[in-house]
Amino acid sequence: MVTRAPGVRLLPNALTVLAMCAGLSAVQFTLAGNLPAAIASIAVAAVLDSLDGRIARLLDATSKMGAELDSLADAISFGVAPALVLYIWRFDGNRVGWVVALVFAVCIILRLARFNTLLDDTEQPPYTKEFFVGVPSPAGGLLALLPLILTIQIGHEGWWSSEPVVMVWTVAVGGLLISRIPTLSVKTFRVPASMVAPLLVLVGLLAAAVITYPMMALAAFLVVYLLHVPYAVRRHRWLAHHPEAWDVPPRERRAIRRAHGAGRRLGLRPPIRKVAGAARRAVWPGRRNGDGYRAGALVLPTDSTRMRRSVRRPRGWRRTGLRRNQSRPRAGDQ
Numbered sequence: 001m002v003t004r005a006p007g008v009r010l011l012p013n014a015l016t017v018l019a020m021c022a023g024l025s026a027v028q029f030t031l032a033g034n035l036p037a038a039i040a041s042i043a044v045a046a047v048l049d050s051l052d053g054r055i056a057r058l059l060d061a062t063s064k065m066g067a068e069l070d071s072l073a074d075a076i077s078f079g080v081a082p083a084l085v086l087y088i089w090r091f092d093g094n095r096v097g098w099v100v101a102l103v104f105a106v107c108i109i110l111r112l113a114r115f116n117t118l119l120d121d122t123e124q125p126p127y128t129k130e131f132f133v134g135v136p137s138p139a140g141g142l143l144a145l146l147p148l149i150l151t152i153q154i155g156h157e158g159w160w161s162s163e164p165v166v167m168v169w170t171v172a173v174g175g176l177l178i179s180r181i182p183t184l185s186v187k188t189f190r191v192p193a194s195m196v197a198p199l200l201v202l203v204g205l206l207a208a209a210v211i212t213y214p215m216m217a218l219a220a221f222l223v224v225y226l227l228h229v230p231y232a233v234r235r236h237r238w239l240a241h242h243p244e245a246w247d248v249p250p251r252e253r254r255a256i257r258r259a260h261g262a263g264r265r266l267g268l269r270p271p272i273r274k275v276a277g278a279a280r281r282a283v284w285p286g287r288r289n290g291d292g293y294r295a296g297a298l299v300l301p302t303d304s305t306r307m308r309r310s311v312r313r314p315r316g317w318r319r320t321g322l323r324r325n326q327s328r329p330r331a332g333d334q
């Protein structure tokens with residue numbers, strides 16, 4: 001058994017503490033009037049939060065304490081800090097604004113509590129690992145600051161920075177945090193070997209954009225993230241209705257999607273055998289059968305249905321009590 005040095009096991013928790021310090025430092029920058037530094041602090045906290053869990057899994061240094069510490073750090077960095085930044089920037093002295101800030105912080109905490117409970121749920125289908133339930137806390141903390149980011153980028157205030165708009169936006173983001181809307185998770189994202197080099201080039205371009213135009217790049221990222229939500233909802237619904245695509249590689253999943261898409265465009269039904277009676281009702285698509293189970297749009301029969309099918313119904317001449325006419329002559333007629 002390989003033993004790891006205590007410093008190696010301490011590294012993920014150290015990153016979590018650094019993320020918490022970065023997020024909470026945003027409040028100090030806001031009090032000093034340095035709003036760009038406040039936004040940068042919360043963005044750095046989001047980057048560190050995305051790294052600590054992955055490093056812990058790579059080093060096999062996961063622990064119960066690390067999970068609890070991560071949730072507490074997220075509550076401070078992406079719940080308390082953005083709420084205070086918005087209150088100091090736009091709602092200072094406004095009681096309604098303070099209520100809005102409290103609502104946002106409470107939504108972050110409720111979202112983290114639900115996330116911790118879902119970690120212990122082992123009865124979820126396999127495809128749910130590809131999604132978050134609701135908007136994750138780092139994205140929610142940055143989305144709440146989008147009006148402030150636009151104000152800094154444009155250079156002057158407008159309708160997007162008015163108190164009513166900021167209040168409605170903050171409450172809406174809080175609703176996304178505690179909603180059941182599925183959003184994509186990058187934890188299960190797999191990069192093909194042929195896409196490694198183009199992806200590294202893209203990362204370099206993104207880094208150059210962040211360094212040159214930090215606020216514009218961050219605003220564009222947040223807008224793209226919002227636009228991906230309808231796609232995530234559609235993908236989640238498709239996987240829920242296609243169990244055959246749950247545990248297959250991405251290439252086979254795309255083939256299944258194309259096959260189903262071609263069938264819908266041509267107006268074709270799934271192929272079935274022409275059978276009669278109970279067998280037809282058991283396999284006809286769109287019908288529910290108590291002895292069958294649904295797989296996509298096709299109801300497949302179970303063993304009990306096949307056993308009933310093997311017992312044939314009596315023919316018409318048996319139901320009426322008549323004998324079947326024999327083609328061969330009887331002995332008395334010869």
